Amino acid sequence: MSQKHYDYIIVGNGLAGLQLALAFTKDSYFNHKSIALIDASSKTENDKTWSFWEQNDSTFSHLAYQYWQHATIFVDNQKISLNLKPYTYKSIRAIDFYTEAKAQLNQQENITFLVETVTSVKENNIVEVTTETNNYTAKHVFDSRIPNAFFKDKKATTLIQHFKGWIIKTEDDVFNEDSFTMMDYRLKDNNQTTFMYVLPHTKNKALIEFTYFTENTVKSNHYDTYLKQYISEYLNINNYKIIETEIGKIPMTTFNFEPFNTSKITKIGTAGGWVKGSTGYSFKL
Numbered sequence: 046m047s048q049k050h051y052d053y054i055i056v057g058n059g060l061a062g063l064q065l066a067l068a069f070t071k072d073s074y075f076n077h078k079s080i081a082l083i084d085a086s087s088k089t090e091n092d093k094t095w096s097f098w099e100q101n102d103s104t105f106s107h108l109a110y111q112y113w114q115h116a117t118i119f120v121d122n123q124k125i126s127l128n129l130k131p132y133t134y135k136s137i138r139a140i141d142f143y144t145e146a147k148a149q150l151n152q153q154e155n156i157t158f159l160v161e162t163v164t165s166v167k168e169n170n171i172v173e174v175t176t177e178t179n180n181y182t183a184k185h186v187f188d189s190r191i192p193n194a195f196f197k198d199k200k201a202t203t204l205i206q207h208f209k210g211w212i213i214k215t216e217d218d219v220f221n222e223d224s225f226t227m228m229d230y231r232l233k234d235n236n237q238t239t240f241m242y243v244l245p246h247t248k249n250k251a252l253i254e255f256t257y258f259t260e261n262t263v264k265s266n267h268y269d270t271y272l273k274q275y276i277s278e279y280l281n282i283n284n285y286k287i288i289e290t291e292i293g294k295i296p297m298t299t300f301n302f303e304p305f306n307t308s309k310i311t312k313i314g315t316a317g318g319w320v321k322g323s324t325g326y327s328f329k330l
């Protein structure tokens with residue numbers, strides 16, 4: 046086991062960790078500080094799609110593979126088309142963000158990427174970070190691991206926004222790529238809060254996603270039943286191929302993440318409580 050010291054360690058090369066590291070590169074204070082980014086994953090695969098609202102372009106808007114200025118909603122089975130101006134709804138594939146962020150960070154000599162699973166972060170005079178293979182120390186650690194206390198907590202109000210999405214390719218041109226379907230509540234799993242999103246990429250390719258806001262999650266094949274039904278009965282599509290699958294869960298909670306910060310450990314991203322409890326949205330560039 047080696048023991049190496051860094052000025053700063055960022056645990057997690059996800060959305061929050063990479064954005065933080067990029068912010069460091071723009072501040073001359075950090076030019077000569079040693080920074081390690083540790084993640085269990087090498088982040089070389091697409092693990093999610095981030096969708097978000099913007100009025101104007103921001104740093105990574107150019108990575109958006111699609112954006113929409115029109116949306117469709119269904120109210121009492123009536124189809125309503127909305128002009129979203131001045132807002133635009135945009136989608137970014139996480140892999141495009143990881144690739145671009147890592148390319149920028151790899152140009153910095155003071156930044157090191159380590160692919161290791163962190164098992165503990167302990168604060169003494171200095172912060173000790175233990176991984177499955179090594180020990181590290183740092184003056185300050187930014188940690189994107191969700192505290193275990195969150196999963197055991199019984200006091201906070203917590204709903205889980207959990208979902209499964211299929212990117213499908215159809216034989217015919219069936220989608221209008223200028224407009225996406227927002228929270229279509231017509232297809233229900235009993236009395237639970239469930240809705241479908243349709244985010245067209247092209248005329249014959251779209252992400253169809255079935256989402257729950259509930260206390261418990263469901264098995265992966267449970268979402269499939271509703272995705273199949275929606276595609277055939279609501280979109281009237283019979284010939285399609287599933288080319289990618291996305292599955293995820295996001296805490297929507299009143300849990301207080303603040304006490305897990307100390308003078309030397311800062312929790313970031315979802316672990317820092319930055320997901321908006323009412324919507325599950327946190328993506329911001």
Ligand SMILES: Cc1cc2nc3c(=O)[nH]c(=O)nc-3n(C[C@H](O)[C@H](O)[C@H](O)COP(=O)(O)OP(=O)(O)OC[C@H]3O[C@@H](n4cnc5c(N)ncnc54)[C@H](O)[C@@H]3O)c2cc1C
Pocket residue numbers: 056057058059060061062083084085086092093094095096097161162163164189190291292293294295313314315316320325326327328329
């Ligand atoms: C599938 C999915 C889709 C989402 N879509 C949207 C969206 O459309 N719009 C929106 O606003 N929000 C969305 N969210 C919510 C939120 O924006 C994302 O979860 C976002 O990625 C949170 O950023 P983060 O840095 O906190 O976590 P992550 O991006 O998940 O990064 C955490 C990183 O920590 C690493 N890690 C965890 N534990 C360890 C460990 N022990 N050792 C080493 N590394 C570790 C993980 O490998 C991961 O890379 C989505 C979430 C999911 C799961």
